[in-house]
Structures are given as C-alpha cells and as structure tokens.
Amino acid sequence: MIERVCVVGAGVIGSLYAGHLARVADVTCLVRREEHARALNEHGLRVSGRHHFVGRLTAATTPDGLPEPDLVLHCTKTTALEPAAAALAGRFPGATVMTTQNGLGAEEIVRTHGEWPIVSAVTFMSGTKRSDTEVDYVLDTPTWLGPYEDTPFETVDEVAHLLADAGLKSQALPDVRPAQWSKLIFNATVNGVAALTGLPHDFHFSDQEHFGELVHTLMDEGKRVAAAADVDLHDDPWEMNVLATKRGSAHYPSMLEDVEAGRPTEIELINGALVREAERLGVDVPLQAALYALVTGREAAYS
Amino acid sequence: MIERVCVVGAGVIGSLYAGHLARVADVTCLVRREEHARALNEHGLRVSGRHHFVGRLTAATTPDGLPEPDLVLHCTKTTALEPAAAALAGRFPGATVMTTQNGLGAEEIVRTHGEWPIVSAVTFMSGTKRSDTEVDYVLDTPTWLGPYEDTPFETVDEVAHLLADAGLKSQALPDVRPAQWSKLIFNATVNGVAALTGLPHDFHFSDQEHFGELVHTLMDEGKRVAAAADVDLHDDPWEMNVLATKRGSAHYPSMLEDVEAGRPTEIELINGALVREAERLGVDVPLQAALYALVTGREAAYS
Numbered sequence: 001m002i003e004r005v006c007v008v009g010a011g012v013i014g015s016l017y018a019g020h021l022a023r024v025a026d027v028t029c030l031v032r033r034e035e036h037a038r039a040l041n042e043h044g045l046r047v048s049g050r051h052h053f054v055g056r057l058t059a060a061t062t063p064d065g066l067p068e069p070d071l072v073l074h075c076t077k078t079t080a081l082e083p084a085a086a087a088l089a090g091r092f093p094g095a096t097v098m099t100t101q102n103g104l105g106a107e108e109i110v111r112t113h114g115e116w117p118i119v120s121a122v123t124f125m126s127g128t129k130r131s132d133t134e135v136d137y138v139l140d141t142p143t144w145l146g147p148y149e150d151t152p153f154e155t156v157d158e159v160a161h162l163l164a165d166a167g168l169k170s171q172a173l174p175d176v177r178p179a180q181w182s183k184l185i186f187n188a189t190v191n192g193v194a195a196l197t198g199l200p201h202d203f204h205f206s207d208q209e210h211f212g213e214l215v216h217t218l219m220d221e222g223k224r225v226a227a228a229a230d231v232d233l234h235d236d237p238w239e240m241n242v243l244a245t246k247r248g249s250a251h252y253p254s255m256l257e258d259v260e261a262g263r264p265t266e267i268e269l270i271n272g273a274l275v276r277e278a279e280r281l282g283v284d285v286p287l288q289a290a291l292y293a294l295v296t297g298r299e300a301a302y303s
Numbered sequence: 304m305i306e307r308v309c310v311v312g313a314g315v316i317g318s319l320y321a322g323h324l325a326r327v328a329d330v331t332c333l334v335r336r337e338e339h340a341r342a343l344n345e346h347g348l349r350v351s352g353r354h355h356f357v358g359r360l361t362a363a364t365t366p367d368g369l370p371e372p373d374l375v376l377h378c379t380k381t382t383a384l385e386p387a388a389a390a391l392a393g394r395f396p397g398a399t400v401m402t403t404q405n406g407l408g409a410e411e412i413v414r415t416h417g418e419w420p421i422v423s424a425v426t427f428m429s430g431t432k433r434s435d436t437e438v439d440y441v442l443d444t445p446t447w448l449g450p451y452e453d454t455p456f457e458t459v460d461e462v463a464h465l466l467a468d469a470g471l472k473s474q475a476l477p478d479v480r481p482a483q484w485s486k487l488i489f490n491a492t493v494n495g496v497a498a499l500t501g502l503p504h505d506f507h508f509s510d511q512e513h514f515g516e517l518v519h520t521l522m523d524e525g526k527r528v529a530a531a532a533d534v535d536l537h538d539d540p541w542e543m544n545v546l547a548t549k550r551g552s553a554h555y556p557s558m559l560e561d562v563e564a565g566r567p568t569e570i571e572l573i574n575g576a577l578v579r580e581a582e583r584l585g586v587d588v589p590l591q592a593a594l595y596a597l598v599t600g601r602e603a604a605y606s
Contacts, residue, residue, distance in 0.1 A: 196499045197600030204600055211596040217589070286520070287593055293514040294597075297500030297507055 002162050006030065006069035006092070008084050010040070010059070012127045013100055014075030015135035019045040020166040021073075022055030028066045029059040030084070037061050039132045049127065049137035051167060063091055071159060072097045074110060077254075078269040081109050089113040096155055098145070102187055103269030104180065104277065107148045118148035119156050122179045125168070126251070142169035144234070146176025178234035185222030186237040188271045189215055190244075191255035192291035195265065195298060202250035206242045214287070215241060221285040222274060228281040255295070262302045267295045305465050309333065309372035309395070311387050313343065313362070315430045316403055317378030318438035322348040323469040324376075325358030331369045332362040333387070340364050342435045352430065352440035354470055366394055374462060375400045377413060380557075381572040384412050392416040399458055401448070405490055406572030407483065407580065410451045421451035422459050425482045428471070429554070445472035447537070449479025481537035488525030489540040491574045492518055493547075494558035495594035498568065498601060505553035509545045517590070518544060524588040525577060531584040558598070565605045570598045 007018040008030045018029050022045065029045075031037050040059035047053055060066055069092060076084045078101045088097075097116040099106040100123055107118050126139040143163055145156050153174060160172035173179065190201050193215060197204075204210040219237045226233055244251065258265040271292040278285040310321040311333045321332050325348065332348075334340050343362035350356055363369055372395060379387045381404045391400075400419040402409040403426055410421050429442040446466055448459050456477060463475035476482065493504050496518060500507075507513040522540045529536055547554065561568040574595040581588040 193597065193600070196597050198604035199600050204603060210603070211600055214593050214596045286590060290517050290590055290593060293517045294496065294499050297496070297502050297514055300507060300513070301501035 002070040002158060004067055004069040005071045005073065006066065007073045007075055009076035010036065011075065012129055012135060013123065013125065015045055015129065016125055016127055016137055017073050017075060018057055019047040019055040019135060020168050022057045023167065024162065024165045027057040028069065029057050030063060031059055031061060034061055036132045043133040046134040047137055048134060050140050051137055063088060068092055069095050071095060074099050078103055078106060078266045079264045081106055085110045085113045098159060101269065102266050103184055104273035105269050117151040117155055119145050119151060119159050120148045120176045120180065121145045122176055122183050140169060142171050144171050144173055144176055144179040146173045177231050181226045181231045182233045182235040182237055182240065184270065184274060185219055185226065186240050188222060188274045188288060189218040190241060191253045192271055192295055194253040194256040195259045195295050198256065200250035200252045201244060203245050206245040218287050218291065221288045225274060225278045225281060225283045225285060228283045229277060259298050265295060265299060267292065271295060305373040305461060307370055307372040308374045308376065309369065310376045310378055312379035313339065314378065315432055315438060316426065316428065318348055318432065319428055319430055319440055320376050320378060321360055322350040322358040322438060323471050325360045326470065327465065327468045330360040331372065332360050333366060334362055334364060337364055339435045346436040349437040350440055351437060353443050354440055366391060371395055372398050374398060377402050377404065381406055381409060381569045382567045384409055388413045388416045401462060404572065405569050406487055407576035408572050420454040420458055422448050422454060422462050423451045423479045423483065424448045425479055425486050443472060445474050447474050447476055447479050447482040449476045480534050484529045484534045485536045485538040485540055485543065487573065487577060488522055488529065489543050491525060491577045491591060492521040493544060494556045495574055495598055497556040497559040498562045498598050501559065503553035503555045504547060506548050509548040521590050521594065524591045528577060528581045528584060528586045528588060531586045532580060562601050568598060568602060570595065574598060
C-alpha cells in the first residue's frame with residue numbers, strides 16, 4: 001500500500017506527477033531552490049489544462065526531516081540525476097524508486113546510490129510550467145512502467161494503479177525497454193536535429209523535401225541498434241515522428257530549449273547512450289555519431 | 304593591358320581587391336547601398352593591417368555611366384551573385400570577368416548573362432571590414448587563378464601579374480579546379496560544422512577527443528567526390544584544417560556569422576554543390592548530405 005510519495009524535481013514532469021499524486025497520497029517534493037519550496041508549501045501546486053485542481057504537498061530542498069516515503073519518483077532532468085540520487089544515499093530503505101528520465105542509464109545511476117527496488121518508467125506526457133506553483137497539462141499520453149532487475153511485477157503494477165487513481169494514464173509492462181528504446185531513438189533524432197537547426201518539431205522532420213530523409217536514416221540507425229540489443233520496439237519511432245508532426249502545433253523539443261538557454265543538454269544519456277550501445281554491439285551509426293558530436297560541440301560553444 | 308577594373312561588391316574580399324588595385328589601375332566599384340557608394344567616393348578605401356594606404360576609386364550602385372572596364376571582378380557572396388551578374392548582362396563586351404566566389408558554380412552563373420572570357424579565382428585572403436571605407440587585411444595568402452572554358456592562359460597570367468603589381472600574392476595555374484576543390488571541401492566541412500555548433504574554427508575541429516574524427520570523415524567524403532571528378536587536390540583539406548586550427552586565433556567562418564545574423568548562407572554553392580556533384584558521380588556522402596540538410600534547416604528556422 002503506497003501512502004507516501006516523494007517526488008524529486010518539480011519541472012514539468014515532476015509537477016504533473018506531484019500535483020496529481022497529491023490527490024491520492026501524502027506527497028513530499030524535493031526541489032533545488034528555497035523559494036520554490038516556500039511557494040509550493042504556501043500555495044500548493046495548481047494543475048491546469050486537461051485537469052483542474054490544486055494539489056497540497058510538502059516541499060523542501062533537502063530530505064532531512066521528511067517522512068520516509070513508500071515511493072520515490074526521480075523527475076529531474078538526466079543532467080541533475082546524479083546529485084539528486086546521491087542526496088538519497090543511505091535513506092528511505094523501505095521505498096521503491098521510480099525513474100522517469102529520458103534516454104538510457106538512469107536506473108544505473110540510481111543503483112550506484114542504494115539497493116531500493118527500481119521501477120523504470122517512460123512517459124510522453126507534456127505540459128508547460130506557468131510558474132513555480134502551476135503546471136499546464138498538455139499531452140496526456142500514458143506512463144509505461146516496468147521492473148528493473150528483480151523488482152517484482154506486483155510492485156510495478158501497484159505504482160501503475162496509483163498513477164491511474166491519481167488521474168494519469170498508466171500501463172504496467174513486463175518489460176519497459178521496448179518503450180524506452182522507442183522513445184530513445186525518437187528523442188535522439190528529433191531533439192538532436194531540433195537543437196542543431198533551431199526548428200521546433202514540425203513538418204520539416206517528416207517531409208522528404210526537407211529533412212525527412214535524414215530523420216528517417218537517423219531512425220533506421222537507431223532501429224538497427226535496438227535490433228542488435230534484442231529489443232522489439234514498442235512503437236516505430238518514424239511513425240511516432242510522422243504522427244507528431246501532423247498534430248498541428250509544433251512541439252518545442254527540450255534539447256532545443258536547452259541550447260537556446262545555454263544550459264547543459266541531456267545529450268549524454270540520450271544520443272551518447274545510443275552511440276555507446278551501438279559501439280558495444282558493433283553497429284555502425286555514422287549519422288547518430290555525427291549528431292552526438294555536433295550537439296556536444298554546440299554545448300562547447302556556450303560562453 | 305588592363306587599365307580599368309570594375310569590382311562588384313565591396314565586402315571584405317571586394318574591398319581588399321579594390322583598395323589594392325586602385326594603386327595600379329582606375330578602379331570603379333559597384334555596391335548595393337547609396338551611402339556606401341557616397342562614402343567610398345568621398346573618402347576612398349583605407350587598407351590597414353598588413354598594408355597601409357588609401358585607395359581612390361569611383362563607386363556607384365548601377366553600372367549606368369561607368370566607363371567600360373578591361374576587367375570585372377565579381378566579389379559578392381554567392382547568394383548575391385545572380386542579380387549582380389544579371390546587372391551586367393549586355394554590358395562591357397570587351398571585358399574579362401573574374402569570379403572569386405566560394406564553392407562551385409559561380410562561373411556558370413556569370414556565363415548565363417554574357418559571353419565574356421572568364422577567369423576562375425580562388426582565394427583564402429581574409430580581413431575585417433572596419434567600416435564602409437576601411438578594411439583590415441589579415442591573411443595575405445595568394446589568389447589562385449585559372450582559365451574557365453577557353454579563356455587563354457595569357458589572360459589569366461595578365462590578371463595574376465596585375466594583382467601582384469597591386470601588392471597581392473597571386474599565382475596563375477593552368478587549372479584552378481584542384482585549388483577550388485580543396486577550398487570547397489574545406490569550406491563545406493568547416494563552415495557547416497561551425498554554423499551548426501556555433502564554434503569558431505578552433506582546436507575542436509582537429510582534436511580526436513572532440514570532433515576531429517567527424518571532420519576527418521566529412522573531408523574524406525569530399526575527397527572521394529574530388530577523386531571521382533578526376534580532380535587531383537591542390538592541398539589536402541584535412542591538413543589545411545590542422546594547420547589553421549594551430550594558428551592560434553580561431554577564425555570565425557562566414558557561414559557561422561551568417562546564421563548568427565539570420566542571413567542566407569552560401570550553403571547552396573558550397574555544401575549543396577558538393578552533394579550534387581557526389582550524386583552526379585555516384586559517390587555516397589551521407590555525412591556531407593546531413594550537414595547540408597541541417598544547415599538548410601537552420602536557415603528555415605530564421606523568422
């Protein structure tokens with residue numbers, strides 16, 4: 001029985017989970033800034049868009065003094081996961097920990113800091129932070145969850161039901177890697193191309209007149225790596241791409257937001273992870289490797 | 304005997320040629336802006352840096368009323384060449400026309416507008432415009448010149464001597480394509496990578512820890528196209544790259560300046576030309592094609 005949840009990080013994804021979960025559990029929220037914690041404690045977390053309510057929760061900048069949770073959700077970006085996971089080392093021994101990060105390798109980072117059972121999650125939910133205490137819920141796609149290492153499926157299923165009770169779509173899967181890899185290949189390509197060109201995810205990405213062909217080849221490289229890793233993809237990333245570019249309003253990929261703001265991107269656990277897996281498995285991915293090198297160069301140009 | 308020269312375009316390269324040539328010939332200069340023409344007529348063109356003097360010339364925004372020149376130097380960017388060449392259609396039938404543009408195809412554009420004998424030139428000269436009437440001469444590398452179609456070599460040699468008399472290094476070659484292609488491959492790679500990453504041409508481009516490997520592979524693709532076109536390169540573009548990145552002060556490639564200013568880049572006659580030649584010759588250049596598509600995307604993102 002999950003009664004207490006600790007959500008680490010209150011960006012868009014963390015806020016969406018924390019706000020919804022506050023309706024069915026006691027939620028604590030770990031954030032980086034003192035004023036963010038104060039605002040959340042004072043005003044709660046307003047969810048707008050697809051749902052409308054205010055979730056009440058307890059926010060803090062350190063886990064000291066927080067009640068022991070049954071479930072921890074790591075919702076920072078991959079670039080902030082290492083210190084966030086380290087801050088929980090030696091704490092909350094009875095908790096299950098769920099990772100929600102993009103790319104590959106979040107579970108391994110958490111594992112180096114504790115023996116918690118880990119649930120791997122993948123989500124395409126999206127939204128917009130209106131302020132420290134309001135998040136607009138835009139895309140209400142499901143969270144897919146699966147066991148990591150020997151986490152029992154019952155644990156995964158329990159978390160999936162909790163999310164559903166909170167009003168979020170969710171699905172427990174015996175193996176989440178097919179979904180994780182679909183998103184990995186999609187993200188490595190779409191985020192990388194968007195970060196380099198400055199284009200949001202629009203018709204250029206699926207149109208053969210523009211760089212539909214490049215995007216297609218990049219995704220084919222990714223699919224060859226997945227096949228070599230014995231992963232039978234949950235969704236075809238090219239079809240996800242075509243579908244998304246037809247949705248009308250062009251999505252602004254987070255890696256593009258990051259390079260425009262001069263922030264570190266998630267390149268290492270997304271494109272870096274894909275290229276390293278390709279190397280390990282002996283698959284040639286020259287275009288994905290180029291994308292990885294170029295975005296790394298874009299980061300090196302910040303100053 | 305070349306007594307009158309008309310220089311079209313007074314950016315860095317046009318200004319360097321016009322200023323120097325004004326010391327040994329009657330120079331007219333065609334520019335786009337009225338105030339640029341007025342300033343040049345009033346103050347002349349000051350050359351600083353490696354040389355120090357003021358060249359006196361006649362500037363105008365249209366060729367109407369200009370004296371017939373013996374030699375025309377096209378010094379606009381490739382993106383402005385078509386209208387500049389069209390403006391001279393039906394004029395100056397006795398003149399020789401020299402192209403100095405990056406990439407491939409400038410001569411063909413000029414040819415569509417007249418039957419002038421054409422001299423193909425390639426230059427790595429560089430400098431900085433201080434104002435409409437001052438250019439700082441930085442890199443004094445030679446201009447290489449060769450005949451286009453059936454232009455006699457004597458004509459090429461005469462232009463090369465004129466440049467030398469004016470104080471500019473120059474070399475007449477029986478075939479300038481080996482130099483043109485060396486610069487093409489160098490520019491397609493260095494300008495493309497710089498435009499996408501935002502990095503000036505610095506150590507990242509030759510260091511294996513960064514994207515030395517990507518740059519090397521991109522240049523190998525270009526070299527395979529040159530070989531298929533039966534061009535025996537004048538300089539190895541990779542060695543040019545290593546040499547340039549060791550020079551200390553990092554050069555800011557013009558395509559990077561263009562994307563930062565939101566201006567059209569020279570992508571079509573540089574990367575576009577290389578990729579189209581590859582297609583025509585049946586050479587596979589996936590990385591150069593990706594660079595081309597991505598920079599085109601970067602331009603599409605201007606708004």
